Amino acid sequence: MKVLVTGGAGFIGGHVADAYVARGDEVWVVDDLSTGKPANVPAGVAGFLHASVLSAEARELCRTEAFDLVNHHAAQVDVRVSVVDPVRDASTNLLGLLNILEGVRDGIRETGGSTRVVNVSSGGVVYGEGVPRPTVETAHKLPVSPYGVAKLTAEVYLDYYRRLHGLEAVTLRYANVFGPRQDPHGEAGVVAIFSQRLLSGEPLTIFGDGEQTRDYVFVGDVVRANLMVGEAPLPTGAVLDDFAFNVGTGAETSVHRLADTLEQVAGTGTGRIYRDARLGELRYSSLDTERLRSLGWAPRVSLEEGLRATFGWIRDSAS
Ligand SMILES: NC(=O)c1ccc[n+]([C@@H]2O[C@H](COP(=O)([O-])OP(=O)(O)OC[C@H]3O[C@@H](n4cnc5c(N)ncnc54)[C@H](O)[C@@H]3O)[C@@H](O)[C@H]2O)c1
Numbered sequence: 260m261k262v263l264v265t266g267g268a269g270f271i272g273g274h275v276a277d278a279y280v281a282r283g284d285e286v287w288v289v290d291d292l293s294t295g296k297p298a299n300v301p302a303g304v305a306g307f308l309h310a311s312v313l314s315a316e317a318r319e320l321c322r323t324e325a326f327d328l329v330n331h332h333a334a335q336v337d338v339r340v341s342v343v344d345p346v347r348d349a350s351t352n353l354l355g356l357l358n359i360l361e362g363v364r365d366g367i368r369e370t371g372g373s374t375r376v377v378n379v380s381s382g383g384v385v386y387g388e389g390v391p392r393p394t395v396e397t398a399h400k401l402p403v404s405p406y407g408v409a410k411l412t413a414e415v416y417l418d419y420y421r422r423l424h425g426l427e428a429v430t431l432r433y434a435n436v437f438g439p440r441q442d443p444h445g446e447a448g449v450v451a452i453f454s455q456r457l458l459s460g461e462p463l464t465i466f467g468d469g470e471q472t473r474d475y476v477f478v479g480d481v482v483r484a485n486l487m488v489g490e491a492p493l494p495t496g497a498v499l500d501d502f503a504f505n506v507g508t509g510a511e512t513s514v515h516r517l518a519d520t521l522e523q524v525a526g527t528g529t530g531r532i533y534r535d536a537r538l539g540e541l542r543y544s545s546l547d548t549e550r551l552r553s554l555g556w557a558p559r560v561s562l563e564e565g566l567r568a569t570f571g572w573i574r575d576s577a578s
Pocket residue numbers: 265266267268269270271272289290291292293294295296310311312313331332333334335336351355379380381382383432433434435436437442445446447
């Protein structure tokens with residue numbers, strides 16, 4: 260397959276690009292390196308466009324290369340940045356997506372081919388506070404941050420392209436993804452931050468009472484979900500949620516439990532400091548993954564195994 264990975268220099272996009280290259284696909288990456296790193300782009304890519312998804316070059320690439328698959332990971336990923344600067348968030352997360360989709364649409368019009376788009380959303384931010392957990396795809400949506408609003412709106416745009424322009428599009432709604440190469444700024448950034456603090460002997464800072472929960476899913480399991488929905492028969496249905504798949508474990512882990520487990524993995528404790536809870540973040544979150552499991556997917560890496568791999572990577576890359 261001829262595949263484009265936007266955000267392929269990022270934490271998750273880089274792992275996804277690796278998997279396509281390993282499978283023998285012709286892989287292109289578009290990334291502006293705003294948070295991504297050249298080292299995350301696999302050596303075997305056919306092309307790397309160092310540019311924004313908002314650029315004319317990225318749009319032109321989508322038009323001329325007529326990709327079989329566009330895997331859209333590029334994004335402004337920091338919830339707190341979106342609260343401070345919603346315009347910047349929406350520029351990348353909505354207009355950037357539209358620019359890519361318009362390029363894809365032009366390419367399809369000219370070649371008569373077809374393109375599947377795998378879009379990345381967030382199950383940690385599109386659902387409302389207080390929905391039943393583990394949360395199913397059809398649950399009430401009520402994002403509490405501009406980042407969540409943009410992620411949900413992106414899904415609605417994709418729905419439009421699917422219905423009016425025949426684009427094959429599916430969305431993955433990730434839980435909190437963690438693993439080697441992760442940075443402190445993403446949705447599961449706490450794993451990297453705690454790991455770095457344990458390594459440097461500083462106390463762990465906990466926002467709120469530490470009993471807030473997240474669903475942590477290992478990046479290798481997320482990569483397998485990407486490979487699967489890129490090839491599975493397109494779901495049928497009439498509404499947005501019919502084309503969306505949660506990617507998580509269904510398990511809830513509190514910040515306290517995460518800290519305990521990381522301290523065990525690190526073999527050390529450095530104390531804890533408490534600060535006020537942050538704006539724009541849900542208190543509890545976990546995702547039901549029955550829809551993805553029905554395609555044959557299941558998470559394989561436990562929280563502890565994943566934390567060992569992640570902590571080990573952070574320790575080794577710091578030394
Ligand atoms: N990490 C998580 O827990 C999590 C959870 C839910 C959803 N997601 C989504 O997964 C995707 C990847 O996130 P990540 O955690 O790997 O973060 P990341 O910051 O490592 O990756 C994002 C990539 O997009 C690139 N990028 C940003 N703006 C761009 C632009 N305008 N043009 C081109 N490239 C641009 C960055 O340079 C980076 O390489 C994002 O869409 C994010 O919203 C992540």
